Amino acid sequence: MSNIKSQQYEFSDLDMKIIEKLKADGRASNQRIADELDVSTSMVATRIRRMEKAKAMKIVAVSDFSALNHNVLLPIGVDVKGRDIEEVAGGLAAFPEISSVQICAGKHEIQVLVALEDMTAVSQILLDKISKVEGVSGLEPAIAVDIVKYKFDVAPI
Numbered sequence: 001m002s003n004i005k006s007q008q009y010e011f012s013d014l015d016m017k018i019i020e021k022l023k024a025d026g027r028a029s030n031q032r033i034a035d036e037l038d039v040s041t042s043m044v045a046t047r048i049r050r051m052e053k054a055k056a057m058k059i060v061a062v063s064d065f066s067a068l069n070h071n072v073l074l075p076i077g078v079d080v081k082g083r084d085i086e087e088v089a090g091g092l093a094a095f096p097e098i099s100s101v102q103i104c105a106g107k108h109e110i111q112v113l114v115a116l117e118d119m120t121a122v123s124q125i126l127l128d129k130i131s132k133v134e135g136v137s138g139l140e141p142a143i144a145v146d147i148v149k150y151k152f153d154v155a156p157i
Helices: 013-024 030-037 041-053 085-093 119-132
Strands: 072-080 098-103 110-116 136-141
Touching: 013 030, 013 041, 030 041, 072 085, 072 119, 085 098, 085 110, 110 119, 119 136
Parallel strands: none
Antiparallel strands: 072 110, 072 136, 098 110
């Protein structure tokens, strides 16, 4: 495997192996990773610190939508008029029900993903919150009926 470059960091083969171990088990100890990769514990710790410091990698916990009692996923296309798209996106990102906000080139300027407990909250988020953000000129909601794939490492190296 050749080295892969990020903006500020060049990943070594060892870095990539450490990342793969952490992707499989984010709670794996440095000792266990070192044993599995046949390197020293200090080498693993140093590499992890270096990648984190360079913002090339971070270790986070991710909860499952259903574990949080979010049974409705609502992808929404948002049209923007009369206001800067980044400002509208920032306003949308402030709502705790919205789990992701993307500025897009396509049919809608912004796409958001809303996670709700049940269908009774749909009208509130659409009519009382999102549509009230200055600059929102139209909404195209959809209902996610099943999740076929949801990868947490959305930017694989």
